[in-house]
Amino acid sequence: MVGIAQVNVYLRVSAVLSFVLTVCLVGLDTQTKIIFFIARKATYRELEALRILVYVDSAAAGYNLLQLCKGLISARFEGNLKGAYICISWIGFLLDQFAAYITFAANSAAIEAAVLAITGAEEFQWMKLCNRYTRFCFQMGGALLCGYVASILMALISFISAYNLFRNYSPNRFLHLKKT
Amino acid sequence: MVGIAQVNVYLRVSAVLSFVLTVCLVGLDTQTKIIFFIARKATYRELEALRILVYVDSAAAGYNLLQLCKGLISARFEGNLKGAYICISWIGFLLDQFAAYITFAANSAAIEAAVLAITGAEEFQWMKLCNRYTRFCFQMGGALLCGYVASILMALISFISAYNLFRNYSPNRFLHLKKT
Numbered sequence: 010m011v012g013i014a015q016v017n018v019y020l021r022v023s024a025v026l027s028f029v030l031t032v033c034l035v036g037l038d039t040q041t042k043i044i045f046f047i048a049r050k051a052t053y054r055e056l057e058a059l060r061i062l063v064y065v066d067s068a069a070a071g072y073n074l075l076q077l078c079k080g081l082i083s084a085r086f087e088g089n090l091k092g093a094y095i096c097i098s099w100i101g102f103l104l105d106q107f108a109a110y111i112t113f114a115a116n117s118a119a120i121e122a123a124v125l126a127i128t129g130a131e132e133f134q135w136m137k138l139c140n141r142y143t144r145f146c147f148q149m150g151g152a153l154l155c156g157y158v159a160s161i162l163m164a165l166i167s168f169i170s171a172y173n174l175f176r177n178y179s180p181n182r183f184l185h186l187k188k189t
Numbered sequence: 190m191v192g193i194a195q196v197n198v199y200l201r202v203s204a205v206l207s208f209v210l211t212v213c214l215v216g217l218d219t220q221t222k223i224i225f226f227i228a229r230k231a232t233y234r235e236l237e238a239l240r241i242l243v244y245v246d247s248a249a250a251g252y253n254l255l256q257l258c259k260g261l262i263s264a265r266f267e268g269n270l271k272g273a274y275i276c277i278s279w280i281g282f283l284l285d286q287f288a289a290y291i292t293f294a295a296n297s298a299a300i301e302a303a304v305l306a307i308t309g310a311e312e313f314q315w316m317k318l319c320n321r322y323t324r325f326c327f328q329m330g331g332a333l334l335c336g337y338v339a340s341i342l343m344a345l346i347s348f349i350s351a352y353n354l355f356r357n358y359s360p361n362r363f364l365h366l367k368k369t
Contacts, residue, residue, distance in 0.1 A: 055310055058301045110344065113290055114297035121238045121298035125305065126313075130235055133306075135315040164290065168351075175355035 013169060020166050021073045027159035028070035034152035035063055040145035051142045058122040065115040069108050098174040105167040112163050116156045123149060200346050201253045207339035208250035214332030215243050220325035231322045238302040245295040246336060249288050278354040285350045289343040296336045303329060
C-alpha cells in the first residue's frame with residue numbers, strides 16, 4: 010500500500026513539473042520577423058489551440074498540486090472511514106480520468122496546429138510558417154513534447170487511481186464492496 | 190456479472206456504429222467551388238488531421254468488432270482458467286485505454302483543424318474557409334460531433350474494462366489476486 014502511494018506522489022510531482030515547463034515554454038515563446046516592411050510577432054496568442062493548451066495545462070498542474078495536498082491530509086485516516094474513502098476515491102478517479110483525457114486532447118489539438126504550421130495546406134492557401142519563424146517553431150516543438158510526457162504521466166496516474174478504486178469491489182457481485 | 194457484460198456489448202455496438210458513421214461522413218464529404226476561374230475541391234484529403242481521423246476511427250471500429258467476436262468466444266470458459274482470464278483482461282484493458290486515448294486525440298486534432306477553418310488565423314494570413322465551403326463545413330461538424338460521441342463511448346468501455354480487471358485484486362496487498 011505504501012509502495013503504490015509513493016509511486017503516485019512521484020508521478021504527480023513529475024506531472025506538475027512537466028505541465029509547468031510546458032506552460033512556460035509555450036507562454037514565453039515569441040519571435041518577431043519583418044515581412045514586407047511590417048514587423049509581425051508570432052506568439053501563442055495567435056492560435057486558439059495554443060491558448061487553450063496554456064489554460065488546460067495550468068489547470069492540470071494546479072489540480073495535481075491540490076491532489077498532492079489532499080494526499081498529505083487524508084493519509085492519516087484512510088483506514089477508519091471506509092464509506093468516505095470510497096466516495097473520495099470515486100471523485101479522485103473521475104477527476105483524474107477527466108484531467109488525463111482533457112490534457113491529451115489539448116496537446117493533440119496543439120500538435121495538429123503545429124503540423125499545419127510546418128506543412129501548410131496548399132489547396133486552402135494556408136502557407137507554411139516554420140520556414141520564417143524557425144526558432145519559435147523549435148521552442149514550440151519542445152513544449153509540445155514536454156506536454157505529451159505530462160499527458161502520459163496523467164494517464165499513468167489515472168490507471169493507479171482506477172486500480173485503487175476498483176480493487177475494493179467484489180469480483181463476483183456487481184458494485185458490491187469486498188469484506189476486508 | 191451478466192448485467193455489466195451486456196452493457197459492455199451494447200456500448201461496443203454503439204461505438205462501432207458511431208465510428209462507421211463518422212468515417213462515412215468525413216470520407217464522403219466533398220464540395221467543389223470555382224474561385225478565380227479555377228475549380229477547387231475540398232475533401233478530407235487536404236487536411237492531415239482529417240485523414241488521420243478516418244484511419245484511426247476505422248481502426249477503432251475494427252478493434253471493437255474484434256472485441257465483440259472475442260466476447261462471444263471467451264464467454265464460455267471464463268470461470269475455468271483464472272490465470273488466462275486475468276492475462277486476457279490486462280491485454281483488453283490496455284488496448285481499450287489505448288483506443289480511447291487515441292480516438293479522443295484524433296478527434297480533438299480534427300476539431301482544432303475545423304476551428305481554424307472557421308476562424309482563420311489573421312496574423313499568419315490563413316484565411317477562413319467555411320464562408321466558401323459552407324456545406325462541406327456543416328457535414329464535417331456533424332461528423333466530428335459523432336466522432337466525439339464515439340470517443341466518449343470508448344472512454345466508458347475503458348472504465349468498464351478497468352473495473353472488470355482491477356476488482357480481481359486484493360484491496361490490501363499490492364497486485365495480489367483475491368481468493369474467490
